[in-house]
Amino acid sequence: MKIIAVILCLTAGSTLLGQYMDIRINQLGYYPQAPKIAMIKQTQATSFSVLRLPDSAVVYNGNLTAVKYDADSGDSIRWADFSGLTTEGRYCIRLSTGTTSLAFQISADILREVAYASLRSYYYQRCSYELIQPYAGIWSRKAGHPDTSVIYHSSTGRTGKGRSPKGWYDAGDYGKYTVNAGISVANLLQVYELFPDYFADSTVSIPESGNGINDLLDEVRFELDWLATMQDTDGGVFHKVTTANFSGFIMPEADIADRYFIGKGTAATLDFSAMMAMAGRIYRPFDSVFADQCVNMARKAWQWAVKHPSVAFKNPADIHTGEYGDNSFGDEFLWAASELLITTNDSAYLQYLRSKATSLQTYTVPGWPNVAGLGLQSLATIPNSLDSNLLATVRNAIISRCKTLRNEISTSPYRITQTGFFWGSNGAYAQTGVTLVYGFKLTGDSSYLKAAAELADYLLGKNATGYSFFTYYGTVPVMNPHHRPSYADNIVMPIPGFLSGGPNPGRQDNVQYAWLQPAKSFADVMESYASNEVAINWNAPATFLLAALDHYYGNKQNYIYPPIHTMPNCPPTITLTAPALGSSLKQTDSVSILFSLRDPDNNASFVEIYVDNKYYTTVPAGTKTLKLYPLPVGEHIISIYSFDSEGKGHEKSTRFKVVSAVNVKIEKNTPLMSLFPNPAENRITISINPPADGNLRIEITSTAGKSIVRLDKEAITTTAIEIPVDLTYFGRGTYVVTAYLSNKRLAQAKMIVN
Ligand SMILES: [Ca+2]
Ligand SMILES: [Ca+2]
Ligand SMILES: [Ca+2]
Ligand SMILES: [Ca+2]
The missing domain is CATH 1.50.10.10 (Glycosyltransferase)
Incomplete structure (x- = not known):
């Protein structure tokens, strides 16, 4: 049953995007009367539905909570609470952005x-x-x-x-x-x-x-x-x-x-x-x-x-x-x-x-x-x-x-x-x-x-x-x-x-x-x-x-002990060759990801790529190399999640530095913040020239003041930094970008998304 559910969640129409790992759930599932709260890493999403599988019927709707910043992980998350859904079955969560979660079960013997x-x-x-x-x-x-x-x-x-x-x-x-x-x-x-x-x-x-x-x-x-x-x-x-x-x-x-x-x-x-x-x-x-x-x-x-x-x-x-x-x-x-x-x-x-x-x-x-x-x-x-x-x-x-x-x-x-x-x-x-x-x-x-x-x-x-x-x-x-x-x-x-x-x-x-x-x-x-x-x-x-x-x-029916006599389906495990963990790349280099999958069942299906803790793209399992847009100077993390046709997955991440080919010097009279390109379509780069050391916070709001995204960079120094922002889920319109250094307002600019 798991097999069918996962595939449908991925392919049942263009509105069901994967981006599975942006939604964190109990991967087995929940008891009917237990709390059911998922962690949503796509802060641009505002509401969610729970879809019954395999027919994708909407059985529950809810709003996401306000964004919460978790200092222990560096993640900004919202909660999706669907504790009110108590009917046994297989489901997935769909966000207002179209992203869906992995399939999970509500069952009276789930654990x-x-x-x-x-x-x-x-x-x-x-x-x-x-x-x-x-x-x-x-x-x-x-x-x-x-x-x-x-x-x-x-x-x-x-x-x-x-x-x-x-x-x-x-x-x-x-x-x-x-x-x-x-x-x-x-x-x-x-x-x-x-x-x-x-x-x-x-x-x-x-x-x-x-x-x-x-x-x-x-x-x-x-x-x-x-x-x-x-x-x-x-x-x-x-x-x-x-x-x-x-x-x-x-x-x-x-x-x-x-x-x-x-x-x-x-x-x-x-x-x-x-x-x-x-x-x-x-x-x-x-x-x-x-x-x-x-x-x-x-x-x-x-x-x-x-x-x-x-x-x-x-x-x-x-x-x-x-x-x-x-x-x-x-x-x-x-x-x-x-x-x-x-x-x-x-x-x-x-x-x-x-x-x-x-x-x-x-x-x-x-x-x-x-x-x-x-x-x-x-x-x-x-x-x-x-x-x-x-x-x-x-x-x-x-x-x-x-x-x-x-x-x-x-x-x-x-x-x-x-x-x-x-x-x-x-x-x-x-x-x-x-x-x-x-x-x-x-x-x-x-x-x-x-x-x-x-x-x-x-x-x-x-x-x-x-x-x-x-x-x-x-x-x-x-x-x-x-x-x-x-x-x-x-x-x-x-x-x-x-x-x-x-x-x-x-x-x-x-x-x-x-x-x-x-x-x-x-x-x-x-x-x-x-x-x-x-x-x-x-x-x-x-x-x-x-x-x-x-x-x-749980119900009081039969015990279940693990299947032990057959070779189980294994997740496709990943070898990530480049960028090597701990390596440094010159900014002029284009960033290439080199990886391979090993799945003893030969059923590896697709791969999700996340860059700097944010969904980037999904590619088929056969992919061995992938070129990334140039990354700004600084430390970056690429995470790869591979999944097979039965929905089993595995993770591999790499952390590396992009270093400037020449040292960036902050000239006098350089603006404290600039946006490029502006207007922008899919991605914008926010350049900050910090006048002092401190913790940087960037908030992007609607012109009406509604918070859309918040980005934090701790312990920055007076070296210029560039912060890329994915605008995929921003609607067209005008936004306000405000930078704060150690909670004091540093600069503000308008951003136009076309
Ligand atoms: Ca003791
Ligand atoms: Ca006994
Ligand atoms: Ca072993
Ligand atoms: Ca497998």
């Missing part, structure tokens, strides 16, 4: 498959384990890392070797880290505690499907069985099992370097205690012997931590794998005490929590080094003996935070929280979604659930990069995650269901990024571990968020 795929990503991360065809499909592989003879590194205080099999690979590497297991196991077990029927037995298609136990609990048990090997005889817990150095990009079975138990510390021990305390109550109905062991391990770990309250882990000099360092343990104590109280009802933990009453007043969205919120979430929702006034405090702390988060979403230009952009930002947005689900659970106020749904929209394409950050899912999915098996397996499509790390302006990986704005600092290349790795602590909140949204918004 179910990706929710299942997100949980199944853990099966694909299993260590010491062969993935066989009936479950792993085309991504089956041999077992690696048996971990039956793991060396005690001197940092453990022990000698010799021990067993530590099973568990999940932590991320794109093959290590196993107790601290990062903590929040991951917590988020997954929370799914079970809040939605015990979700991921029921025989729904996830893993080898334990059909054993009578919830499949999520089976998957988490695989991790818990490994974790149980990480506790030393004194109760302390080892920090990690890894090789001394990260392996190359090879399959698990090819990585045969020695593996070590490494370190022991307060954070690992308390995270372990909290996880085992949770397991001790959750697994009791199915396996009371295991549950007893978990509770004993949890208590023993707590006792060790009380005796060793501040042992921070640092990588030993000869170990170069992930550190997961943390030196603040109040949050780990709070989480462990909370889970231990709920599970054991032991007064010692109650006393501890009473002594930390002030810490229960503030809720922070959890992260791996900051886990207090996990304790607050459990206390607020799982029956326990904490004093009722303290329970009210805990619940109010979560709700109060949710109010702020909800308001951030409803007012920020891209409708996300002020979480920011950093290593693993996508995991943090998913984790924020989890918090908002707790807000809904505690209050029944649907505005929190709606806010959570918008964060899922963000992860699935309603964002400044245009990517769906999940592998396999969405129209423009991540294709090159920093994930060893996905790279080494010779299968083009990465293993489905992984959440990529996301925009990270820190860019610690020394990869060249085309986009440097915080919300766009993302590179879908394997080498980009700082923006494009996968990790168990990012997929866990994603699994929670997707499952919760499907639980509340």
Whole structure:
């Protein structure tokens, strides 16, 4: 069905222009009762319609909001809110300019498959384990890392070797880290505690499907069985099992370097205690012997931590794998005490929590080094003996935070929280979604659930990069995650269901990024571990968020698990040869784009070209070179989006400089602003001679003062600059161009469009 819809959206008459990437949506689609807000990058558009596919009947009309400028991305956007459309079906959005969006669906099970795929990503991360065809499909592989003879590194205080099999690979590497297991196991077990029927037995298609136990609990048990090997005889817990150095990009079975138990510390021990305390109550109905062991391990770990309250882990000099360092343990104590109280009802933990009453007043969205919120979430929702006034405090702390988060979403230009952009930002947005689900659970106020749904929209394409950050899912999915098996397996499509790390302006990986704005600092290349790795602590909140949204918004019909037995249709991936990323071109050179497409299905269809964040043209898939109009002096970005006949797409961008052949000098008496040509037809160049450094803003309005376009250039200097403006969507007539330097009016001129 997808195939037909996308083609029709492109070709059903000259009024349906593509320019797909000017409209940012949840690329899978929406639940009938969920919010539906698209981000419109064509600021010249003022209204929109939603068309039903395949007949293109108009089923919804709306006005776009005023233009909003998003400083994190540099984008100016309007919103198209069509939440009122609740009928299931396939649709696309058409703007008043004629541009249409990619096709999307409104469906009562829209996020179910990706929710299942997100949980199944853990099966694909299993260590010491062969993935066989009936479950792993085309991504089956041999077992690696048996971990039956793991060396005690001197940092453990022990000698010799021990067993530590099973568990999940932590991320794109093959290590196993107790601290990062903590929040991951917590988020997954929370799914079970809040939605015990979700991921029921025989729904996830893993080898334990059909054993009578919830499949999520089976998957988490695989991790818990490994974790149980990480506790030393004194109760302390080892920090990690890894090789001394990260392996190359090879399959698990090819990585045969020695593996070590490494370190022991307060954070690992308390995270372990909290996880085992949770397991001790959750697994009791199915396996009371295991549950007893978990509770004993949890208590023993707590006792060790009380005796060793501040042992921070640092990588030993000869170990170069992930550190997961943390030196603040109040949050780990709070989480462990909370889970231990709920599970054991032991007064010692109650006393501890009473002594930390002030810490229960503030809720922070959890992260791996900051886990207090996990304790607050459990206390607020799982029956326990904490004093009722303290329970009210805990619940109010979560709700109060949710109010702020909800308001951030409803007012920020891209409708996300002020979480920011950093290593693993996508995991943090998913984790924020989890918090908002707790807000809904505690209050029944649907505005929190709606806010959570918008964060899922963000992860699935309603964002400044245009990517769906999940592998396999969405129209423009991540294709090159920093994930060893996905790279080494010779299968083009990465293993489905992984959440990529996301925009990270820190860019610690020394990869060249085309986009440097915080919300766009993302590179879908394997080498980009700082923006494009996968990790168990990012997929866990994603699994929670997707499952919760499907639980509340979805119908209660069949589960859907990902197709795994056939080669899926892959997007046409792009090689962009010129202009090379980081290159400089003389202004006298004409700008040529050289690119090629690779689509294993041979169904590449067309290519959209965007110049400086603005749609330029669409060309057929066979195109290899394209000449651009001369670009003004300065930095430019060209983005190419390729699509195939099934509507799967991929992106490649390049950033380069156009330099002047001769230095532009500002002569005395040169006008501060000039327009050329004027009158103009399709394109006009605004030349500015700034008399001082500052932030430049150009506003183009109608003669009646109605804002048409606003352009911002930050931190300009006293060098002349030229700014091209595309007039394609300007009607004929007279406009007013006003330039402001650091908010002071610099110059004004009339512009005539013929
Ligand atoms: Ca099962
Ligand atoms: Ca901490
Ligand atoms: Ca692959
Ligand atoms: Ca294809």
